[in-house]
Amino acid sequence: MKWIIRIIGFFLILFLVAGISLFFLPADRIAKLAADQIRTATGRDVSITGDVSMTLWPVLGVSVGGLEVGNADWSEQGPMLTAENAAIGVDVMALLRREIRITNIEATRPTIRLESRRDGRASWVFTDASGEAQIETEVAPATRTPQAVWIENLSVTDATLIYDAEGADLVSYSDVDLTLEWPERLGAAEVAASLNPAGSEVNVRATIGGFAGFITGQVQTIDATVSAGRGTLALNGRGSTAGDVAGRLTLDMPSTDDFLAALDLPAPGLPQGLGQSVDLSADLTLTADRRLSLRDLQVDLGGNALAGAADISLNGKPQINAQLNAGALDLSGAGSSEAGSGGGGGGTPAGSGWPTGRIDASGLAGFDGQIALTARSIDLGQFKLGQTRTLLRNERSRMVFELREVAAYNGTVTGEFVMNNRSGLSVGGKLFANGIDMQAVLRDAAQIERLTGAADAEMSFLGSGQSVDAIMKSLSGQGAISFGQGTILGIDLDRLMRSGSVGGGTTVFDSLGATWTIDGGVMRNNDLLLKLSNYEARGAGQVGLGMQTIDYTFTPVALRANAGNGIAIPVRMVGPWSDVSIRPDLEAAIDLNFSEEKERVKQQARDAVRAKVAEELNVTDEGQDLEDAAKQKLEDEVKRGILKLFD
Incomplete structure (x- = not known):
């Protein structure tokens, strides 16, 4: 019993000495210690400015007037993190076990700058993040064995988040709250963020397995969701801070406009059946050089279902190569959407004029590439197509629909249709039709049903203008x-x-x-x-x-x-x-x-008139010209009149 009392007393004295020692450590020394551990863990310069104060219990730590964490050496955008004030806490008991356990980092109104480059470099990949550090004091030997270090909790409030991806527009969000919970160094971490870029809250949640390896660039499991505007984007798979991601992607957007508006992105105003709502799932692979691959793609665009695969390069303007299969496509809403051609399509009565609403063709500049589409049928509103195989090619705002096989009106159509918006909108094409039911075509095109029969036709056309009316008139x-x-x-x-x-x-x-x-x-x-x-x-x-x-x-x-x-x-x-x-x-x-009869009647009339005139002029010579006879009679009458003046 005496020995038990002595051992307890020994530990009490030890804790007392440790506590007194910690009490006499200056606050700036504690701050330097914490900064050194962050520097060792990230490989980035860390500087602490402003007033420094210290807390002892329940967490040993410091509060600083300003904190700055340097960026990657190739960055030209300034520090990766700057904060007006911050608090850094270190676990006291872990210190006694010679472990560096940063229990919390709190930052208020920081600015966080994240950058990525086309070659795969990212500013959040720490080049020297070994996850190990050592306590260095004036009395500690330099050869001391490195001790484990991790950040158990991170809390960022009212932050400004700036993301600069090379080749893309700068993205900036303010009023961002971010938390990290990492209770076990070799375990998983919970990351949560909330932001309000456009008056509607956006929430991000992620569980990352093996977080220590993740921040060093290793591939780890990821389960993440983004909730915005009644929609949810989710990924269940694996990824790394280098930008490599693979897994099952799901996207549920009851309203595409609401989802994008919540992210402060322009609402596309898509037509019914072409993305007003989206329900998507796919096996996703994204490489560090921003090449996206989608396999086993299943998407419902609000009534139109598509399946297939796609490869997309996201370096600058998207480059798309896709193969899609569809059943019955209903595109009748495309022509009458307010965001489309400005109204009017198949429902415009014949003879009442073409739609004059402005056609917004700016979407042609949204991507380059090729999309192959096979559909069982396509309803264009004004026209109806059967089995269709087409290839869409788009390059610098010039889109070509190559009609490889189109069943239409009991016949087939081949050729191409072109939309060009490089310097104003123009449409044109060359089409070849075989065995087309002309009554059905003319009925849909102009509500004319008088002509029936199967026809073969070919045509080329070109029109320009910003409305259907202008195009048809040109x-x-x-x-x-x-x-x-x-x-x-x-x-x-x-x-x-x-x-x-x-x-x-x-x-x-x-x-x-x-x-x-x-x-x-x-x-x-x-x-x-x-x-x-x-x-x-x-x-x-x-x-x-x-x-x-x-x-x-x-x-x-x-x-x-x-x-x-x-x-x-x-x-x-x-x-x-x-x-x-x-x-x-x-x-x-x-x-x-009756041209001959008409001429004969005219001749008879002329003969009758001649006879009557000859009688009046007293012309007996049939060969005499009636005009000369009339002139002679007029002269005679004039002479007689003049002679009477002298009577």
Whole structure:
């Protein structure tokens, strides 16, 4: 029992001596000790300025008027951390065990600068962070064995966080609160941050396994989430401070605009079905040189589901190479979105004019690269497509849709469509169609249903302007079309040729072909030829693609009528697309069919007039010119009148 009392007494004396020794240590010495341990742990210069005060219990530590932690030697942005005042605490009992355990670091209103470079360097990777340090005092031998050191708690309040990634815009957030809880040196750490960049709180939470290795650049397990604007971004995988990340990425954004607005990023105002909401999951790999790989990608863009894979380079403007597969894509909202073309698309009535809202094509500058898309069907609102294989190429705001295989209107379409926004918006393309149901196409394009049949066509076009209306009014190009058997609804050529009536009926034709040119939004054609068993018809005129009007003359000819010479009755179609007037051109019909009779009647009239004039002029010589006779009679009358003046 005496020995037990002696041992307890010995330890009491030891603790008393240690406590008195610590009490007489100057505060600036404690501050220097803490700064040395931070310097050893990070490999960065650490300086403490301002007044220094010391606390003894429950934590041995100091409060300083200012703290500064240096940046990487390649950085040109100043210190990595500066704080107006800070508190640094050291565990007393750990000191007695010759361990350096920094129990807490608290910083108020600090500025934290983080930088990364394209070559993979990052300012938060500590080049000399061995995680080991030693206590160096005036009486401690220099060869003393290094002792373990770690920061158990870190608390940052009202911070300004600045992130400078080479090749990208500077990102800066203020009013940031950050905490780190690292209870075991070889264990996991909990990191939490909250910020309010745009009036809505953003929270970041992460659990990092083996945090001691993580801060030295080793790959460790990571479970992290970012919550903002009712959305959540989560990663479960592995990563390192060098920028290497791999794992399962999930993104749940009920509103893309709200999520980005919470991060103080511009809201894209995406159309319905194209990202107004996003539900995404993928296997992600991100390398230190900012190359992103997505595999087993599954994404729902608010009704449109896509699957596939993508490789993206994030050094500067994103470079994308992706292959995507979709089922039925509904893109009908793209044309009518307020953020899209300014309104109007498939729902605009024919003849009422094209949408005049400004088209915002700035998104074409958002990335370069190639995206291959396969879809079971695509609903464009105004047009409907079936099985589609297309390749999208975008380079410096010039996007090319290469139509490799498009099933449309019971036929196929190939070619390319181009949108160019390098110096103002222009659209153009070259398309080839085979076996297209023209009634369905014209119904969707202009609500015209009079022409039926399968057609082969080719066309090229180019238009420019910042609205659909401006583009349609500036169109230029050319094309050709040919039909097999088909019908023209609303015109019965047989009835027309027999009775002159154009009311109702249907004309069945054997073939139809035409070529055209487009200039200033007006399509002109003068060689339309339609063939029937007993008739043929030719057409010429123009269609105002920009003004949505038509002025076209269609001339059917009865080949076997008029003793085999044929009878032609032109029909003129004129008016807006929504109300086309169809009527026979009787004056043209007379000119075409009765030109000889008309000339004969004119000659008979001339002969009758001549006879009457000759009678009045008393002309008996049939060879005498009536004009000369009239002049002679006038002279005679004048002479007689003058002679009467002298009577």
